[in-house]
Amino acid sequence: MNEQSCFHCGLSIPKNEVINFDKRKFCCVGCKTVYEIFSLNDMTSYYDFEKSPGATPQDIQGKYDFLDNEAILSKVLEFQEGKTSIVSLNIPHIHCSSCIWLLENLNRLQKGISMSQVNFPEKKVRITFNSETVSLKSIVYLLSSIGYEPYISLENYETGKTKVDRTLTYKLGVAFFCFGNIMLLSFPEYFEMKEFWLDNYRPFFRGLIFVLALPSFLYSASGYYLSAYHSIKTRMLNIDIPIALGIIVMFIRSSYDMLMDHGPGFFDSLVSLVFFMLLGKMFQTKTYSFLSFERDFKSYFPIAVTRINSNTSEESVPIYDVLKGDRLLIRNQELIPVDGILISEKAEIDYSFVTGEAVPITKKSGDKVFAGGKQIGKVIEMEVLHSVSQSYLTQLWSNEIFQKKVDQKHKTLTDAISRYFTPILLLIAFAGFGYWIFIDANIAFNVFTAVLIVACPCALALTAPFTFGNILRIMGKQKMYLKNALVIEQLAKVDTIVFDKTGTITTNKKSNIVYEGNPLSDEYNVLIKNVLRASNHPLSRMLYDFLPEFRKIKIDDFQEITGKGILATIDGKEIKIGSSTFVENSNLKTSEIERTSLHVKIDTIYYGRFNFQNQYRDGLETLFSTLSKSHRIKVLSGDNDGERGNLESILPKDTELIFNQKPEQKLEFIKNLQKNGLNVMMVGDGLNDAGALAQSNVGISISENVNVFSPACDAILDANEFSRLDYFLKLSHKSIRIIKMSFVLSLLYNVVGLSFAVTGNLLPLVAAIIMPLSTITIVSFVILMSNFYANQK
């Protein structure tokens, strides 16, 4: 292990801050304490599975006091009866085998926990505990103290037992069971042996086959009948009609053949077809269980908030119970759940959840504060103006776009093709029937059914699921997580791309800091760096990281004035760092005040200011110039147009820039574009883009850390992969091309099969060969092609 990285959390340790304990190095007291807890409980094998797996515990004083409230507690618990309680907690830090080991051994750390089970893909731990020995609150505190702070949000408030839909798994299981057994039983029939004993037992074999085909026909394939019925009812011909028709006709014809002793029927082909199609469906539904694409404000908002009663006592109340006129207490790092008026003197509010803007906004007493902000620093008090559902931000969710369940906004490619396929198929079937009826009624019936059987577009129906399923996985590996396979088709149709500015095309990880003013000597730089070291304000932390490493000196006097700046004394020198009003610099133009900057004054001389500029993501310029060749690009921003000049210089000329957009306006903007017949892709990040993301044809949310929360959308893209957006768009185009190619291939199979069918020569054996053969070749073709295209840069 690297000498300079923390044994617990793996962060590199600044030279002079190493804490040595038990022959190990730690970066901070927090990490050391966690190690101490583990070594006391003989649990240091935590560190054996993975190197430095831990996280620094955060200070959560009072944050979970609401878990004392019985009403809230009963909502959070999954199960409670007598002494036994079960809770499912979402822990974002779960990331390795050490985590699993530790969390499943919680009973060694805390009495009263009888068992805990981790679900790694969902990042959840399910804890069963004795509520008389230990409270949920103390479990949460224990988890937080060892660096596994659970995430409890308003979403937990409404969880009952979530029902998992396993129908597809059951159907697939049934289909596979029938498929395997029928294949074995129909083997003798393939060879048409005239042996005496085989002939003797034939009725038994056939009877068994018939019985085994029933579950597959009635249960496994039921989804296709329903879908076909719906599509006929809505007059939208989809691919499921010829499939359902094929299956039903196949079943009737086979039963008839068997009954009349004409032959063994097509039961083997029928069950294999059902099985393969369900397999394709299963393959297509790749889900990322640790991600959620359906999040609204509920996943961000706390479950409870501290209310100050009229007799100055404090109480945790569920936030749905917060009424207008209540006084609330918001602690450091807590989210403001409702709109209100600030009562405390000053507040620093971080709206990065909402807007993506990293720099906190300073509010004074009497100012309006909006829901969705996070308080940074001291405890503040506020008075409620609107209840939760009526707040500025949450009102967005009452827009109709969030109300209706839009499951299919467009027609899929397969459905578009089957609109032509189905009529043509019926035409051929009737033509064959019409021709043969004059020659032999028996053959005519056979031809008619054979056409419907062999043309059953199983290969056609399989190409899309397997292509999309594979592309979905390929993109997932490259950190573009799609909600479902339909998104790929929609991506390929996009012609207009709308970007949010803050947090989407800019990054809030690092800021571009430029110094303006009289040059600072090295000595002064040392002073500034040392003063900043003591401050917790996000701007000072950013500037501190930006300045080069200097030696440390002692600060004689230090004072941080909230909302203004820092006042410090070193060696008799008075240093002021802060806002322009704080350093009393009068000769500033108003336009310059709007910019985010820190001003520096040493003794009585004003030196200059550090300007914080938006840092655009790497590769933005090239991405935009590539995209602008094929798409219309627009940039929407909730900010003022201070950055207009800067943006115009780096973006292609025809990019439209729109500033000062409210969340609803963004939604309307997208709606208007769609009214003009455009297919819009929205790329955003914060909650204020949620409306636009939902309204757009494809909403992509950019996330710095995919485990952390992002608003409801169709796809989540890791921020580091932002510059490869054009690659993903290209890949979606290519996947459509693959599907078209394999459609041609499967139509060829259908032509071959049809030629057997219309001439009245479709034997069960021929069908049994053609169907799996076409399926397997098509599936391998699409998988190979999509992998090939994905490797093309």
Next chain:
Amino acid sequence: MSVIYLLISVSICVAIGFFIAFIIAVKSGQYDDDYTPSVRMLFDDETKITSQNNNSPTEEKQV
């Protein structure tokens, strides 16, 4: 040759037995998390003893 009736009936019954086992496994949620158990089984024996009560997922489902 009538033993074939017996043989096939037995084989179908065995297959149905496995099929029922599969349905029960799906119902109890064993297939919901296909990653964690693969890690859990690699932990040392020392761990296994202390967390023995972990291996009763079906029982807890009665809840």
